[in-house]
Amino acid sequence: MRLVNNSLTMSLSKVCLSSLVGGNFLLVETDSNAIFTPEDISSDQRMMADTAARFMDKEVLPNIEALEQQDEGVTPRLFQMAGELGLLGMDVPPEFGGLGVGKTSLLGVEEQFTRLGGFGVTCGAHSGIGTLPLLYFGTEAQKEKYLSKLASGEWMGAYALTETGSGSDALAMRTKATLSADGTHYLLNGTKMWISNTAWAELFTVFAKVDGEHVTAFLVERRFPGVSFGKEEHKLGIKSSSTRRVTLEDARVPVENLLGGIGKGAYIAFNILNAGRFKLGAGALGAARESIKGAARYAMERQQFGRPLAGFGLIQEKLGEMAVRLFAGESAVYRTAGMMEAVFETGELVDSTTPPFPRGLEEFALECSIIKVSCSEILDDVADEALQIHGGYGYTEEFPPARVCRDSRINRIFEGTNEINRLFIPGLLLRRAQRGRLALVEAISRVEGELREISARPSDFEHRGSAGSGGVGSDLGQARSLVENAKRLVLHLFGLIHKKYGEKFSEEQEVVAILSDMIIDIYLAESALLRTAKALGRGKSAGVMADLAMAFVNDAAGRWEGLARKAFAVISEGDQLSQHLATLRSLMRWTPLNGVSIRRRIANRLCEVGSYPALVCLK
Amino acid sequence: MMKILVALKRVPDPDTRIRVKEGVLDLDGVKFAVNPFDAIALEQAIRMREQLGDVEVVVVSIGTGDCVEQLRLGLAMGADRALLISGAEAPDSLSVARILADVYRRERPDLVLMGKQAIDDDSNQAGQMLAALLGIGQATFVSKIELVDGRSSACCARETDGGIETITVRLPAVVTTDLRLNEPRYVSLPGIMKARKKPLEEIQLTDPTLKAPARTRVLKLESPPPRKAGIRVRTVDELVEKLRNEAKVI
Helix, strand or coil: CCEECHHHHHHHHHHCCHHHCCCHHHCCCCCHHHCCCHHHCCHHHHHHHHHHHHHHHHHHHHHHHHHHCCCCCHHHHHHHHHHHCCCCCCCCCHHHCCCCCCHHHHHHHHHHHCCCHHHHHHHHHHHHHHCHHHHHHCCHHHHHHHHHHHHHCCCCEEEECCCCCCCCCHHHCCCEEEECCCCCEEEEEEEEEEEECCCCCCEEEEEEEECCCEEEEEEEECCCCCEEECCCCCCCCCCCCCEEEEEEEEEEEEHHHEECCCCCHHHHHHHHHHHHHHHHHHHHHHHHHHHHHHHHHHHHHCEECCEEHHHCHHHHHHHHHHHHHHHHHHHHHHHHHHHHHHHHHHCCEECCCCCCEEHHHCCCHHHHHHHHHHHHHHHHHHHHHHHHHCHHHHCCCCCCHHHHHHHHHHHHCCCCCHHHHHHHHHHHHHHHHHCCCCCHHHHHHHHHHHHHHHHHCHHHHCCCCCCCCCHHHHHHHHHHHHHHHHHHHHHHHHHHHHHHHHHHHHHCHHHHHHHHHHHHHHHHHHHHHHHHHHHHHCCCCCHHHHHHHHHHHHHHHHHHHHHHHHHHHHHCCHHHHHHHHHHHHHHCCCCCCCHHHHHHHHHHHHHHHCCHHHHHHCC | CEEEEEECCEEECCCCCCEEECCEEECCCCCEEECHHHHHHHHHHHHHHHHHCCEEEEEEEECCHHHHHHHHHHHHHCCCEEEEEECCCCCCHHHHHHHHHHHHHHHCCCEEEEECCCCCCCCCCHHHHHHHHHCCEEEEEEEEEEEECCCCEEEEEEEECCEEEEEEEECCEEEEECHHHCCCCCCCHHHHHHHCCCCEEEEECCCHHHHCCCCCCCCCCCCCCCCCCCCCCCCHHHHHHHHHHCCCCC
16 A cells, blocks of 8 residues: 655646546546446446345335334344345455445445435445444554444444534534543543434444544444433434434543544544545435336326326426436446546555545545535435326325435435535635646636637637537537536636635635536536447447437536526626627537437336336447 | 256346337346246255255356356355356257256256246246256256255155145256245345355357257247226126126126
């Protein structure tokens, strides 16, 4: 393993493959062969997902009612069984009883757990934020003591950061840790709120301020003296998961249970949240797939006016749109998983904590936020439309959509609200640039130069528009160049906004969120196009995949334009605004595709094969 | 050491929606699985090994490289090694039986376990033909199996139309498995990791008699006609009238 401190990482990023640098997708064009896609899943990985699918079908889903009511013993029994099957320790190396497989292998399993939102939260919180702090920041002795228990599912893990008074502003926590007089223990005092898995967890990663100042992580066993738990919160959804307060009253935590060093808690908290956000996004895909399957089947069976709902345009539009958005989100998640796995595999470490932690955990913080925001919103919309397709039945508990809507809603709140994550994305680009880890400033000045040329010779930068083009390949090519122009647009805007507001940039939250939304659409659109191009390159005919990708880009074109107009109107007026709008027009030239017929085609094929995965597999 | 040979067939996943296009199966986008009856056979073999100890379980599949996926699943479930027999073109039941007979002569197993039929063509012939070609005993539709007489015979319960028939066959024999024999275990993730290191041998068919074209030919496939919408009758008399005059069943 190579040790890399922050200054070394700087020079290292220059020699790295450009796709392995977080945020770099916005500055450079990516080669389709360099990305990981769902079609690259190995047969072993598929087998793992199949085991999880069978476990859900046979053990978990038949027990929905008992799980949702939190009947005594049901969750622990199923959790333990998942552990025995090896589903809970995939990240953990074999020497600690796990599988030691990479991020791309986790996806298929995570997508299965979330077919029941609450159970998905239980398992996801355990193997994600419950286990990863120890895995990535623990000493050998700490891992020796606890890790194999977590990997096997013998113990459940939990993560306690939030407090009553500090949610998004997590570092304003009031929980304190004081070293005991004899120096053997820390005494923790405070209350943690909304802690998933509290009912069953044996090990909590708790954050507290040493001497009221230095945010520090501790491994706290359930049975340590001074640890107690509140009653179950009465939640809107994810009812099968446990959420309670954790109260620490002079809780005695041995000094050897301090994680990552005094004052290193923020590194742990935020970097673990990267992993949590990624996992949340991946999980949302599974729940969305399940919703689409239910909606498509219902639309086929339910007859009105003498034909199935699936025969009506407005239903087809919904089914088509669900598949289009899921395809884009899925493409982004798998692409990110591939990049994360590649960086983890380098073994590079960042020495900000003791012991140092893997660079793979922090490199793609921005992409993880994109995935968290986009996939949680995709799932919300998919769940909502699935309910709508079910009509009155959807509003009852007889059919799954009502529960899925409730379960889905939390995803926009936890692991950092979508608002916090939206602020985070441009902020992180800036920070990486300031630390010399991203050539953002250079890219912005390159774009400025190009735009000066545009205004001199506009025709050079127009792309041809899609009308009258020959074949799918060239359509995809035009979509790719539109995405490249969207990158120019967002970089241009970024430069203007930063110039105007300077250090107070982050106070202009509405404008920052516009940048974020544009960046999110760029990442998803590009991922969908690259995935399609990669599949085409392997001899697959374009069919359904090209429809899915092109429909997404076609709508994103309108969104980019609308968002940019809004932002330009905030930062400029009069002649200057007119000038900006002219730039916008020259960058965002796009002849709209017939989105109605594309979605009809997608919906018809979806209903024919009955599920989203089968739809995407079509040649 | 006892040796059990288990045949695994690659078939469309039972949960997949089967579509027929122009008289042939449309396999576009279809997911594949191990024939569920064969998975039951493999589960039985693994249980016998767990019970008896010194048993080797060998799985065999006939087909293209795609079948490696099903063989890996067999290894992940617990089989010790796998054989892929490639080079046969669309074999029918008799060709399958001939090829398996060849594998039998090579491997000399004490017991051949296989599903009573495959869920794709539902032929229900290969096991019977294999036993006949080899001149050894057979027990079909088996829902219970127990080794007796110092492992020299198998006592099998057969599910027949008339009820359960119990027979004893001398080993070596071919036993085909029915649904109620057992429930196959989960393929655990550590099992999948272990399977990567287990031997999987590919055998290319060279014997022209084994490569001979199938004697049966599928002329056409058709989807069953879609179910017509039901009607509501007001009275028993109306029901009787419709059953008699429209459905013509009474």
